[in-house]
Amino acid sequence: MQKILAVEWLKIRFYKAFWILLGLFVVSIVGLNYLVDSFIVKAKAQTGKANGDAILGHPFNYPDVWHTVSFWSGFLLFLPGLIIITLMTNEFTYRTHRQNIIDGWTRLQFIAIKLVWVFILALISTIVVFATAILFGALGDSPFSFLKLEYVGYFFIEALSYIAVALLFGIVLKRAGLAIGLFFLYILIIKNTISGLLNYFTPVKIGHYLPLSINDALIPFPFIKDMVKAMTQQPPNVSILLGGSVVYICLYSWIMIRTFQKADL
């Protein structure tokens, strides 16, 4: 495994697009949360502090900051998705996926290391979110707290799922443009539309259980919680969502491994 990782590291170390996208991702996470924070400060200035605090709470103070940063950063998971699609479709474009097998990897080794990349990218994303939450929390005026840290754990599951789905698009579609286009179309439009419709028309809200929707449901909208709770029905309980997420991740991995094992490369 170590040898295989060393080879993968060689492929990526000198790949500029990887570092640019990763840097962009880190900056975007801090930037997006900063934007939301300043929006809240502005909103509170308009409504008056007492009213503002009552409606919006203190989303960037401990302990809510774990939830808030995890929620907003979830919208940026298309970036590590983009990274993994690029890494995978590069192999198809350069036909190095063939060469790696010819040179002596098994097909399973080749695909397994890409799944390890999904894990690594999800881990990096989670670390960035963790650090960003600490940063914003430290700038707030509540004492440090690990309460609600579980949201960062949910973010990790969400990141794993998004990046795995991105890799799935890359492996099945093989072409960078097509994979990126359809991945974005799915996470931005198709997923939300179908989930919304299903939630509207079915009493048990099965829209929450669609691929990736199930991960979104893990981290609900962090503001004006009482109003949101009153307006919408509670999303399903967390253990069902977590279990479902794990089942989906296993399913994605199984499809990817099987596709790559059976195909003519």
Place this chain on the structure above:
Amino acid sequence: MPILSVQQLSKRYGPIQALDGVSFEVPKGTVFGILGPNGSGKTTTLGIVMDVLKATSGTYTFFDQAPSAESRQRIGTLLETPNFYHYLSASKNLKISAGIKGKGENEIDSVLDRVGLLQRKDSAFSTFSLGMKQRLAIAASLLGSPEVLVLDEPTNGLDPVGISEIRELIKSLSGEGKTIIMASHLLDEVEKVCTHMVLLKKGKMIATGKVSEILTTGDVVEIGAAGSGDLAGVIGAFPGISKIEAQDGRLNLIFDSTDISLGKINEYCFSKGITLDHLSMKRKNLETRFLELTQEAPTAKPGKKKPN
């Protein structure tokens, strides 16, 4: 022990039968040519034995063992096109190949030198010309000094100097005792470089065995005698003739074997009262033989195979 043994390999792409029951064996230490026109199934065969394509049916063994990643690590392969990471330099690309093979990392400079790319080792692959890419792919296949080399159209994209360099390289590798499996659509190349071969056409095996047995046919002798009406009738009784063709007032005598003495023919005719005014040995053109082989009814001729 054959290095590679292929049994009844078939591959179907939808309606197209790319490979149809092909069987052959590559003996150790040979330069084995897979010869056939474009689309005859050469790359498909090599793709299957390197596990990048899945056979529809049939089996193969490398080193008398079931195929495995470990056996592929013992083989240096150039399949179809040079496949490298465009943004990496030549030496970094080779580092990846060596890393996957688990050997040869200390040979990177020497294999680059062997194909004449040492001074470009730090240039990105994307800046290479077609011929340089091909050389780099050959360098990659040499990493770790594998006992077997699989080269698919190794002289593709090279200039005449490059072609002859690569052919010399193949010969010298063969001289080191390596087994070389080479696909080519160039009859001339197979004839110059290979010792054994399999001939494919439209996915079917036409013949396999020693190059000398498949490509060389019997001698062709051209004779002429002015004014002798029944030359064909007279010479027809000469032993060893398989066919007589009339051409431009002369006769082409096609023999089964290659040890024909012109003197004996002359003597024979003279004894029958015919004075030849033309007598010459014509080697059958290889291209003619190639066309002949690939145009005849595509049935396998396993009888051509001889044990070594």
